[in-house]
Amino acid sequence: MCAFDKKEWSKEYYQKNQDHFKEYDKEYRQNNKDRIKEYSKEYQKKYHQKPEVKEHKKEYRLKNQDHFKEYDKEYRQNNKDRIKEYQKKYHQKPETKERQREYQQKNKEKKSEIEKRYWKNHKDKQRVKWQNYILKNKDKIKEREKEYRLKNQDKIKEREKEYRLKNQDKIKEYHKEYDQKYRKKHPEVYLKSNIKQLKKHSIPFKLPWKQYRFAVQSWSKTIKKNYPVCVICGSSHGLNSHHIFYKKLYPELSLNENNGITLCHIHHRELHSLN
Numbered sequence: 001m002c003a004f005d006k007k008e009w010s011k012e013y014y015q016k017n018q019d020h021f022k023e024y025d026k027e028y029r030q031n032n033k034d035r036i037k038e039y040s041k042e043y044q045k046k047y048h049q050k051p052e053v054k055e056h057k058k059e060y061r062l063k064n065q066d067h068f069k070e071y072d073k074e075y076r077q078n079n080k081d082r083i084k085e086y087q088k089k090y091h092q093k094p095e096t097k098e099r100q101r102e103y104q105q106k107n108k109e110k111k112s113e114i115e116k117r118y119w120k121n122h123k124d125k126q127r128v129k130w131q132n133y134i135l136k137n138k139d140k141i142k143e144r145e146k147e148y149r150l151k152n153q154d155k156i157k158e159r160e161k162e163y164r165l166k167n168q169d170k171i172k173e174y175h176k177e178y179d180q181k182y183r184k185k186h187p188e189v190y191l192k193s194n195i196k197q198l199k200k201h202s203i204p205f206k207l208p209w210k211q212y213r214f215a216v217q218s219w220s221k222t223i224k225k226n227y228p229v230c231v232i233c234g235s236s237h238g239l240n241s242h243h244i245f246y247k248k249l250y251p252e253l254s255l256n257e258n259n260g261i262t263l264c265h266i267h268h269r270e271l272h273s274l275n
């Protein structure tokens, strides 16, 4: 018997016993449901992994890009919950986590570079986003901060101490600026404290504060006459008279002509900021 005859014969045999075969097929399918499922799954997997199939799929997708995009969009919209659920499950898998960790370690530098670039390009957008978030969640943020502070009191104190030590000059500058602004805003407060000081310093001389102020002004003029330039840099611009023994500590020497030198504005400020 040659191959052709064999084929012909089996075809004939099948046609003759069609019903019987169909019945047998059905029975077999019913009894081996799981096996068939498993097998077809595997077959599909293998089929889709074939390079020619992959190539073909790629080409097909490229040809029908727009259609696919539309379809994708629709599918995503209709299956939001399902996709979320799937993503959750996928990210919880230990092998996924392991893979992510490996990938992150491998691409650490790349990642940081990409992140940097991203932040650079989205600076303004991100800032607006943050601002909006802060505005919307003020109470929440405050509550969280409170909690954090309560939990990490010692840590925060330590950190603040460190910061203060590191930024002494910066803080001093800041306080000075704040002081100046405050004085400009509230001249009456400054005047009040000024008068208080004058009253205090005038005690040894038994003078009313207004007269004492006049006396200090004339002392200042005398010092400037004695030293017509800054004793440090020799400048003759913006001169101040400076008490060698400070008024605050030795008010009784505040009108003594030997207790004064002339300093320019800059060196006067510098000298006082040293103390």
Ligand SMILES: [Zn+2]
Pocket: 241, 242, 243, 268, 272
């Ligand atoms: Zn001074």
Ligand SMILES: [Zn+2]
Pocket: 230, 231, 232, 233, 234, 235, 263, 264, 265, 266, 267, 268
């Ligand atoms: Zn000077």
